Every structure is written in C-alpha cells, then in structure tokens.
Amino acid sequence: MLLFFIVGLLVHFVFFASIFDIYFTSPLVHGMTPQFTPLPPPARRLVLIVADGLRADALYEFDENGNPMAPFIRNIVTHEGSWGISHTRVPTESRPGHVALIAGFYEDVSAVAKGWKENPVEFDSLFNESKYTWSWGSPDILTMFAKGATGDHVFTYSYDANDEDFGAQDVTKLDTWVFDKVKEFFHAARKNQSLFSKLNEEKIVFFLHLLGIDTNGHAHRPTSREYKDNIKLVDEGIKDIVSLLKEFYGNDEKTAFILTSDHGMTDWGSHGAGHPSETFTPFVAWGAGIKYPQKVSAQQFDEALLKECKLEYWKRQDVNQADIAPLMASLIGVPFPVNSLGILPVDYLNNTDVFKAESMYTNAVQILEQFKVKMTQKKEVTLSFLFTPFNLLSDSKQLDILRKARSYIKQRKYDEAVSLCKDLIDLALKGLSYYHTYDRFFLGINVVLGFVGWASYASLLIIKSHSSPTSSVSKEVKKPSHLLTCSFVAIGVLIACFLLIQGCPRTYYVYCLLPVPIWYAVLREYQVIQDLITSLLTFPLSHVFGYLFVCTLGIEVLVLSFFYRYMLTAGLTVFAGWPFITHLWTRAKSISLSWIFFCLLLAVFPLMPVIGRKPDISVVIGAGLLVLLLSLFVVTTLIKRKDGFINGKLLLHLLQMLSIVLAMCVVYSTHKSLLRKQGLPLINQIVSWIILASSFVLPLLSPTLLFQRLVSIFLSSMSTYLLLSTGYEALFPLVLSCVMFVWIHMEQETLQRCGVSCKQKVSNIQFTCNTDISQFRQLSWDDTRRAFFLVFFLVTAFFGTGNIASINSFDLASVYCFLTVFNPFMMGALMMWKILIPFVLVMCAFEAVQLTTQLSSKSLFLMVLVISDIMALHFFFLVKDYGSWLDIGTSISHYVIVMCMTIVLVFLNGLAQLLTTKKLQLCGKPKSHLI
Template sequence: MLLFFALGLLVHFVFFASIFDIYFTSPLVHGMTPQVTPLPPPAKRLVLFVADGLRADALYELDEDGNSRAPFIRNVIMHEGSWGVSHTRVPTESRPGHVALIAGFYEDVSAVAKGWKENPVEFDSLFNESKYTWSWGSPDILPMFAKGASGDHVYTYSYDAQREDFGAHDATKLDTWVFDKVKDFFDAARNNQSLFSIVNEEKVVFFLHLLGIDTNGHAHRPSSREYKDNIKKVDDGVKEIVSIFKHFYEDDGKTAFIFTSDHGMTDWGSHGAGHPSETLTPFVTWGAGIKFPQNVSAQQYEDEFLKEWRLENWKRQDINQADIAPLMASLIGVPFPLNSVGILPVGYLNNTGLFKAESMFTNAVQILEQFKVKMTQKKEATLPFLFTPFKLLSDSQQLDILRKARSYIKQEKFDDVVSLCEELIDLALRGLSYYHTYDRLFLGISVAVGFVGWTSYASLLIIKSHSDIPRGTRREGKKPHHLLPCSFIVAGVLVACFLMIQACPWTYYVYCLLPVPIWYAVLKEREVIQALVESLLAFPLSRFVAYLLVFTLGIEVLVLSFFYRYMLTAGLIVFAGWPFLTQLWTRAKITCLSWAFFSLLLAVFPLMPVVGRKPDLSLVMGAGLLVLLLSLAVLATLVKRKLNLVKDELLVLLLQVLSTVLSMYVVYSTHHSLLKKEGLPLLNQIVSWATLASSLVVPLLSPTALWQRLTSILLSLMSTYLLLSTGYEALFPLVLSCLMFVWIHVEQETLQQSGVSCKQKLASIQFTYNTDITQFRQLCLDDIRRAFFLVFFLLTAFFGTGNIASINSFDLASVYCFLTVFSPFMMGALMMWKILIPFVLVMCAFEAVQITTQLSSKGISHYVIVMSMTIFLVFLNGLAQLLTTKKLQLCGKPKSHLM
C-alpha cells in the first residue's frame, strides 16, 4: 500500500507539473533580426520615471480642497505633453510590470518561482538596445535588466534591500535616495570629462525606479495620508530632476520624459490580480518627439474618470503597458526590443507623417519576425501531414501587406500605412498566440486520459480492497493473457517513436507515456469491473438515479466554489439541514442542533469581504480571548473528570495559555508600534518566530487521548494563526474546529445508526497508528458522504476567508509580527502556513473520524485523492497522523490518561 501512495504522489505531481507545460510556457522566441526606424529620431536621450504601485486615480484626482497632489505632472498634462491611462495585465506585480514597460512583452509567469528577480529566460529590452543606460532604485528590479543585457552598458545603482521596510518611519526615503543619487551623478558628470562625454551621446536612457509609494501603500493603504503625501514627494522630485536635465543639457530640446507606474494597488493595499485599481496606471509623457496638449470638447470613455479628474478638456490616449516600449525605442531611435508585442501609439508622436508611417512599418516587421520564427520552429517539430498552419496569415498574405504598405509610403498615404500595419500586427499577434498554444489540446488530452485512468484505477483498488463487490467472481488458477501487456508495450513504443520523430521535450514523453501503464493496470482489473457492473445493474434504478443526482449536484457545488465563494455558504446551509432529514435527529438531538448551529455560523465567513480589506484588531483580540476561554474550559473539564494530570501535561496546557497571551500582546504591540512608525520591536519578532517553531512540537507533548490531543493541536496552531491575522479571519479556525468536533460525534452516531457497533466511547478513544486490517470494516455508501464532507471542508478551509481566492487578497500586514522588510519567499511561506493551518485542523479531525468509525484511512484516502487531486493532501494526512498519534515526554515514564 505504501507503493500505491508513492505512485499516487508521483502521478499527481506529474499532472500538476503539466499545467506549466500546457499553460505557463515562455512566450519568447529567439533568432529574430533587429528592426529600427530608418529616420533620425526626435530625441537623443530618454528619462523614464516609474512610480511603483501608483494608481491612475491617485495621481490624476484632486484632493478635498480641489488641488492636485502632483501639481507638476498636472501642469505637464495641461501645457507640455500628452497623457492617458496605461492598462496593465495580470499578474500586476513589479517584475512583470517592468518587463512589459521596458521589454514590451508580458512576462513569463514561471518567473514567479524565482521571486520575480531572476530571468527564467534571456530577453531583449530597451536598455539592452540603448547605447548606455543608467538606472537607480530597488535591488529587486534593476539587476534583471542588467543581467539580460549584452555587453557592459547598463549601469545600476541600488540601495540595500533592508531599506524596503514596511514598518519604517518614512518610506519616502526610498524615493529621495534615488533623486539624491541622480543629482550626485550629474554633479560628478560635470567634473568628469569621460562621464560628461558619454552622457552627451545619443540613444541614452535614464531610469528612475521609485518604490516609496508602493511601500507606503502596502504599509498604510492607498487611502492613507502617507501614500498621498508620497505622491507629492515624487512630484516634487520629478520636477527637480527635470530641471537638472534641462540645466545640464542647456535645454537642447532633445530629452524625452515618461512618467508611469508598473501597477496600481487595491484599497486594502495589495496587488497582483485584475481589479481596475491594480490595472489602471498613469501615463504622462512630454519633451522631444511628444505631442503638446490637445484641447477637446468631448471624449468618449466608458469610465467616468475624466469628470472626476477634471481633465475632460485635455485629450486622453489610453495604451497597453507593452506599447510603452516601442514608443520609447522610436523616440531615441534604437531597435524595437526583439520580443516586444507592443503596438506603437502613434497618437503620442509629434513628428512627420513619414516618420510615423516608417515607425509603424518597423513595428509591424518586428512583430512579424517573431511570428515567422515561431511558425518555423513549430513546423520543424511537427510531422508534415499533422502540421496545421495559421490560415489567416500565409506567406503570400504577409508579402502582399508589406508591399502594399511600402507602396502607400511612396504615395505618401501615411494614415493608410498606419492602418495597414495595425492590421498586420493584429494578425501576427493572433498567429503568435496560435503557435504558442499549438500543443495545448494534444497535451491536455494526454493528461486527461492519464488522470481518468488513474481515477479509474484508484476507484477499482478501493472496491477490490475495501468492499464485498468482487468476492465470488475471481477465478482461481486462470492463466494470464499475454495479449494485453503486449498490446500496451506496442502502444508505448509507438507513442515514444511519434514523440521522438517530432523532437518533443522530455516532459512530453512523461505526459504521453504515463497513461499507458495506468490503463494497463485498469484493464488488469477486468474481473472487478465486471463485478461492479453486475452490482450496479442489480441496484434499484430509482435509488441509483437518486444517488447519482445527489452526487452530481455535490460535485457541481465543489467546482462552483472555486469561482463563487458563496457556494460554500449554500453547501453549509444544506449541511445544517441534513441531520434533520435522517433518523439521526431521533437519536442525538443535541448533536444535530450543534451541527446545524456551527454549520450556519461557518456559512457566514464566505459571505464576508476578502481578508485584508477591513482590518480589525479587536476581532483578533476577541479570538484570542475565546482561545483563552477554551483553554480554561479544557482545564475545568479535566479537573471535573478527576483526571490525574502529570506535571508535563499540566505544563503543556500552561505553555499553550502563555503562548496565546503572548500572541495577543505581540499583535497589539506590533500594531501600535507600526502606527507610531517605530518599526517592528525585536522582542515581538523573537516571540513570533518562537511561537511558530513551537506550534508543531507542543501538541506532541500532550496525551494521545482523542479530545485532549485535538484540543492541544487547536490551541497551539491558534497562537500562530493569531499572529498572522488582521481581522475576522482569526475567528475562522475556532468556528471550523467546533464544527469538526461535532462532526466526529455525528459520524459515530451515524455509524451506530447503520448497525455497526463501536467498541469505545469517544471519551476513551486514543489516537494510535494501527496497521491491523482486521480492526477496520468494509466501505459502505456512507463513506462516500464522509469523503465528500472532507473535500468540502478542505475547500471551505481553502476559500472560507478568501485568503487565497485571489492573489490580490494577499495582505502584507498579516506577516508584520514576523518581519516587515520585503522578502517575497519568506512572506509567501508565512502566508502559506496561515492557509494550511485550517487544512491541518480538518485533516486531524478526519483522522479522528476514521478512528471513531473504524474506517481504514487508506481506503477512503484513495477516494479523497481521486476527488481532490491535491499533492499536499498526502503530506497533510501524514502531518495529521504525526500530530495526533505521536507522544513526546518531557520527563519521566509515559502514562496512559483517558478523558
């Protein structure tokens, strides 16, 4: 059976990994010819300001007094340049946003595995194409463009990562550091002839990455005074830097300026998803080659922002974030980044019609080059009779469009050239997407076949090992057929040859060959299949249809809960009424009422706002007080039952009470320390990490009696959960655990109702690791319901508070008791543990259900794996067994204690 679990883990890991090959492969191709506009550019140099985390509305709107928070930028919009809204794409994170801005393509999502810091693949960028680039700002952003550059012409100046402290007194120092370093740079250039010479050359880029706004937004939220004051600080800094450039270059009119942001931010201080507050960022540009403000009487936009911002009389030109890269390349006359998919926004250019037409033609050829390389790669890796080309853009169509565009340029039909090139770009981008997803259907079918096969095999194994269905159908001494294994061997060889001919990656072999042995294992169990079919045929039709409808409805609720959290509420409401429709109500009225009460109470959580939107420290303190009351109740119960507590067990309970008190103090103290901008106290940080480290050890010191061990697990994990909470979610594990405790009672009552006698009362049951199969019963239909309950409760733990319903619900404030300095992996790990704590509580309760109902954990766990397809469920099951069955001793010999 251990081998089955190992194989199950491997199979599910392969299925999980296939997602990245099917959906998350890199969009980049290599081998294109650089394309540059063959006309003199309007600018010699470009200055790019990126205010990290700045929302469009936060910059453009007026304050309560009718004044702009960024008067200099607003003056540029009205008197010097052009403006609009830059639309970003998910994930709205700093790394993907800067890649779109500077390289012109939307980031390969596999970069998240590297913390958005390293390049998963090398790519071209505006900085690489420039003659020189100087950049100042965060060490998380600047190095990736320097590492991806050829040669030694991209210079970076970064502050220490420890400055990115969300609990710092003044995060605007991150921006003033950049402004000060730029001023020092130009002071040095005046006194250094060599540096003076190169900064006066053409095709030069200056990049200022300003992280203060993002840091203040995370720490204090965008509605805070700190966030809004930081905008004013940035505006003042930009004004000063522009003045320095004009003075240094003697106002030669050859400098182009761009001010934008990589992403926005939600009202609750996070980003990563697709909410308009995250995807709408400001874009303002002025200087060489940029159109002056255009006054208009009316503008047509779906949103109502123009009136709110009082900018309805100045022409707004929205763009996609990737469009900024070709605009910058056109302004300073460098080749468009090779992997750019941005479309040049010609409406921003203040130049001749010929320049706009030539630039647009260059843009079209540059994207077409990617399409041709992508098509060639896919064609060479596919058998000729299986290759299906992108029909909307054949070779002849490409030539016709390019020739027509050249003809229009000669005829000076520049507007027609722009329109024709936009059409060609649209087709080329659609073709790129077509070839990028070319193998998606093939791989998807292979994985689906494998998964259906594994589901079938696991189901048959459950039926074979834990039910009476196959008995009496097995034939002893039957000679094995050699045709079946030979057929599958031939099939595997043919699949491998097919993949080899097409030079497919090694992962394709795994996805396509894995179904072969799986389906062989399925068909080997043909006797079980035959017995199952006979049993189903003998089952009453009306009852079978009723069970099928209920099962299908339950599965649909599970699926819909991934998209609509309120479906969990609907399911819990149905759960609340379930005991009253059975005979359970006549046997255990108090248990049924408790089940209904806690089900309805838990049903409230999915209806509440996503965690992080409305932080409330009082709710965290309230949850802590409830934990303390629970601790006292446990102690009172033990005393009432006159259990002789040994010193180490009493010490464990006292440690858990102390841990809860310390957690409450740390949460309160840290919150007020950060409000005063005094940072995270070192003592609080030490206590937090110590609490986290001890939370998995302390329960092992408690007795293995069922109720004592489950309570000990809850108390220990709640201390950590309180430290990671910001609001109502602190109450969630308590309510969930109460329902789990009642579930254990309900399942034992249900088992007794079905006629199976229980050998022990709940109060006397011990957690033990039992491998004796004679102690377990056969599976029944009720066990399917139990497995469904488990999967539903796991999903409730997953989405109940919305803490991972979407990436933008990640609230950095949740980890402030542990650290405030930006560390994506550490912060992510802490948030993941917060998410897993409710999972652990559910799995520990299910371990108790399995013991109290005399159910083999192996049998039902197979079914759960089939339904949930989660790799870490096996890990959680093992962790639950460790927490519930193992016992550590502080001193003395072990003693047996019953509740």
C-alpha cells in the first residue's frame, strides 16, 4: 500500500502538471525581425504614467461637492487629448498589466511560479526598443523591464520595498517620492551635460509608476477618503510634471503623454479577477501625435457611466490593454515590440492618413512575423504527413494581402489599406492561437486515458482487497499472460519511437507513456473484473442503476457547487434529512436533532456573500466569545465526569483559552490602530506569530483520547483563524467543527444499527499511531457514503465562505495582524493556511470516523481518491480556451483546484494523523496509558 500511495502521488503530480503543458505554456516565440514605420514620428519623447490600482470611474467621476475628482485630467479630456477605457484581462495583477502595457502581450501563467516578478521567458518591450528609458517607482515593477532590456539604456530609480506598508500613516508618499525624484532628476540634468544631451535625443521614454492609489485602495477601500485624496494628489503631480517638461524642452510640443492603470480595484479593496471594476481602467492620451477632443451627439457605450462622469458628449475610444504598446511605439517611431499582439488604435493618432496606413501595415507585418516563426517551429517537429497547416492564412494568401495593402497605400486608398491590415492581423492572431494549441487534443487524449485507467485500477484495488477477504487469501494469484506483457511493452516502444521522431519535449513522453503501465495494471486484474461483472449480474438491474444514479447525482452536485455555491446548501439540507432516511431518529433523537440543527446552520454560509463585504470586527469578537463559552462547557463537563482532566491537562486547556482571548484582543487593537493610521503595533505582531507557532504544538501536548484531542486541535486552530478573519467567516470553522463532532457520533450509531459491535464509547476511544485498524469487516454501501461525505465536507470547507469566481475576495486585510508591509509570498502563505484550517478540521474528524466505524483508513481513502479523480476528469472536459478570459481562467482553475485537493489530501491525511496520534512528553516520562 505504501508503494501504491507513492506511485499514486507521482501519477497525480503528472496529471496536475499536464494542465500547464496543455494550457499554460508560454505563447512567446523568438527570432522575429523588428518592424518599424519608415515615416518620421510625431513625438520625440513619451511619458507613460501608470497609476497602479486606479479604477476608470474613480478618475472620471465628480466628488461630493460636484467638482472633478481630477481637474487637470478632466481639462485634458475636454480640451487637449483623447480618452477612453482600457480593458484589461485576468489575472488583474500588477505584473501582467504592466507586461500588456509595455510589451503588448498578455502574460502567460508560467510567471505565477516566480510571483510575477522574474521573467520566466525573456521578451521584448517598448523600453528595450527605445533609445533611452528612465523609470521611477516600485522595485517590483521596474526591475523586470530593466532586466529584459538589451544594452545599458534602461535606468531605474525605486524606493525601498519596505515602504509599501498597508498600515502606514500616509502611503501617498509612494507617489510624492516619484514626483519629487523626477523633479530632482530634471533639475540635475541642467548641470550635467552628458545627461542633458541624452534627454534631448529622440525615441526616449519616461515611465512613472505610482503605487499609492493601489496601496490606499487595499488599506482603506476605493470609496474611502484616502483613495480619493490620493487621486487628487496624483492629478496635481501630473500637472506639475507636464509643466516641468514643457519648461525643460522649451515648449517644443514633441512630448506625448499616456495616463492609464495596470488594473482597477473592487469596492472591497482587492483585484485579481474579472469584475468590471477591476478590468475597466482609465486611458487618457494627449500631446504630440494625439487627436484633440471630439464632440459627439450620442455614443454606443454605458450611458450611466458617461452621464455620471458628464462625458457623454466627448468621444470615448476604448482600447484593449495590449493595444497601448503599439500606440506608444508608433508615437515615438521605435520598432513595435516583437512579441506584441496589440492592434494599433489608429483613431487616437493625429497624423496624416499615410502615416496611419503605414503604421497599421507595420503592425500587421510584425504580428505576421510571429505567425511565421510559430508555424515553422511546429512544422519542424511534426511528421510531414501528420502536419495540418492553418488553411485560413496560407503563404500565398499572406503575400496576396500584403501586396494588396501596399497597392492601396500607393493608390492613396488609406482606409482600405488599414481595413485590410486589420483583417490580416485578425487571421494571424487566429493562426498563432491555432499553432499554440496544436498539440492540445493529442495531449488531452493521453491524460484522459491515464485518468480513466487510474480510477479503474484504484476501484479494482478496493474491490480486490475488501469485497471477499476470505477468498482473496485462499485464491492463487494468477500471473499475467506473457502475451499481455509483450503487447504493452511493444505499445510503449512504438509510442516512444513516435515521440522521438517528432522531437517532442520530454514531458510529452511522460504524458503519453503513463497510460501504458496504468492500463497494464488494470488488465492484469482481469480475474477481479470478471468476478465484479458476475457479482453485478446477481443484483437486480434496478438496484444497480439506482446506485449509479445516486452516485452520479452526488458527484454532479459537487461539480455544480464549483459554479453555484448554493448547491452546497442544497446538499447540506439533504444531509439534514439523513436521520429520517436511516431511522436513526428513533435510536438517537438528541444526536439526530444536533445533526439537523448544525447541518442547516452550516447550510447558511454558502448563501452569504463572498465578495463586497466590509470588515466587521464585532463578528470576529463574537465568534471568539462563542468559542470561549463552548470551551468552558467542555471543561465543566470533563471535570464533572472526572475524565482524567486535571493538573497539566486542565492547564493546557486554559492556556488554549488564553490564546483565544489574546487573539481577540490583537484583532480588536490592530483594527483600531490601523483606523487611526498608526500601523501594526509590534507587540500585536509578536503575539500573533507566537499564537500561530503554538497552534502547531499545543494539540500535541493534549491526551490522545479522541474527544480531548479534537477539542484541543479545534481551539488551537480557532485562535489562528480569528487572527486571519475580518468578518462572518470567523464563525465558519466553529459551525463546521460542531458538524464534525456530531458526524462522529452519528457514524457510530449507524454502525451499531447495522449490527457491528463497538466496544468503546466515542469519549473513551484513543487515537493510536496506527490508525489503520486491521479489517474487522467487509466494505458496505455506507462506506461509500462516508467517503462521499468527506469529499463534500472538503468542498464545503473550501467554498463555504469563498468562491473561485471571486478569487479577489481574498482580502489582504486578513493578514494585517501578522504584517502590513507588502510581501506576496508571506501574505499568500498566511492566506493559504487560513484556507487549509477548515480542511484540517475535516480531516481530523475523518480520522475519528475511521476509528469509530472500525474500517481501514486506506479503504476509505482510496474511495475518496476515486471520487476526486472522477470530479477532476469532469473538470478536464469542462476546460475552455474560448469565451471571456474570466471563463477560461475559471475553468482551468476548477481543474487545478480538484487536482490540488487530490494531492493535498495525502498531505492533509499525514498532517491529521500527526495532530491526532502524536503526543509530546515535556517531562520525558512516558505514560503507558496514553500509548
């Protein structure tokens, strides 16, 4: 079994990794020739201002006094430049947004592994193509573009990362620092001849990254006074910079300005998903080469936004975020970034028609270059008779369109040339997607074969081990036929040769060869398959189909719960009726009533909002008080029963209660301190980390008696969870734990009803180091239900207060008791532990269920793996590569979550066994009655 679990873990890691090779591969190709417009550009220099975390409506709207939120930018929109909305794609994070803005393509997910800071694949950018670039702002953003640039022409000036403190008294200093440094830079340039000459060159870029708005949004929400005041500060700062540049360059009108944002922000101060408040960012352009404002009588856009911002009569021109890179390149006359997939928004250009047509032609050739390289790369590693080209854009059609576009330009039919170039770009982008996903179907078939084979083998292993234990010992194990072994070896060799000839990556060998040994292992058990078919034929057909229907319905409910959380409510409501279905109501009314009450109470959580909620510390304090009352009741009960709960054990329990009180005090005082903008008190930070560290140790000091150990685990987990809570979610582990405690008692009652003897009461059962009890009985239908209950409660633990479609509901305020200085890995680890705590509570309860039902943990665990794999296979078929980017990202995330759950289940099972069975001896004196 140990070998089986090790192999199973490796197999699931392969299935998990496959999604990255199938859907998350980098779209970038290299080896293209840079393309630029041969005509003189309208601007000598470009100023790119990115206000991190700035929402479109927040910039364009008016304040409560009826004044523009950003009066200088409002004047630009109505008198000097053009405006619109820049539409971003998910994930709406800083790195992907800046890559789209400056490099012109949407970041591939492989950057996640490096925290969106390092470059997993080097790429070209506007900064790289410029003569010189000077940038000021956050070190997280500036360094990645400087690192990827060739030569020594990108200069960065950044503040210390520790200045990005969400609890600081004034985070607008992040923006004032940038403005001050830019002013100092230009003042210094007047006395530095070398720098002065560089600043007067053509094709230069100034990049101002302003992080204050984003930081204020996280700390105080976008509707706060701090966020709005920061916008006004940025507006004033931009006004000063524009005046400074005009003075420095003698008002030569050769400077182009771009103001935009990398992403927006939700009302509750987070970003990452596809809510319009996150994907709608402002875009304002003015200066050299940019059209002046155009008045219109009506527009086909959101009338509410236009009227609210009083811009309904000023022409709005929306762009995709990646389109900004080719626009900036065209303005200063540098080659388009070779990896750019953006389409030049010619309507923003204030230039001749021939310039627009030539720029569009350059854009088309630049994207077509990527298509050609991509096609060549795929053709070189595919057998000629198997290669299927993208027929919509053949070599002859490429030449025909380019020749016709050039002819239109010569004939001064500029509009026709622009339209034709856009058609060519559209075909080239489709072709790029075609070749990028060329192997997707082939790899998907192999992964599905592996999935089905593994689920079949796990099911056969369960049946073989537990269906008829007496006969399995007596039967002589038949060795697989020599023909079967030779056949699978031959299949493996043929597959390997095929992949070798095609020059496929090494990972392809794993995905394609893995199904071979899995299906060999399945067909080796042909005797078990034969016995299973014979056994099923003895059952009435209605019973078999009824059982399959119930199983399918249960799994579908789990799958649907990923899309609709209220399905969990429906499932928990059905669970509440369990005592009536099984007649447990007549045997144990008090336990049944408790089960019904807590199931219905838990069913409320999936109906509550997961996004848009405001911090409510009073609910967190209330949850802490309820935990204290519950723990006092436990202490009183155990003392009355004289259950050995004296001396050190009572002291340990009181210590855990003290940690709950301290957690409540820390949460309250931290919240008040941050409201007063006094930051995170050091003593609160120290206490929080001590409580977190002690939560792993204190349960191991408690007795291994089932009830006492579970209570100890619950109290330690709750003290940490309170520190990580901001609202009603603090009540969730409390209610979930109550359901788990009642579940343990219900399972024992169910076992007694079935006639299986239980020698001990739940309160007297001890966790032992070997939780895999020797098998007392065969598997029953109830065991399938127990495995399903576990998977259902694990899904409830994940989606009880959250939803993958609202991944932006992970509020950074959750970790403010531990740290406020921006640290994505530490903050991510803390939020991950918050997610795992309900999982740990469920798994520890499952350990207790295994003991009380006297069944091998391996059997139930195998059934859980089979259910999880069926769900994962279901989501594999639901993965999308079309539709909105939110739909695509969500469908992939579903698969990844289920696969992670399957893999993490092994880790959680080990952690649960550690927490429930291990006992630390502080005095070094072993106590035999606890072993």
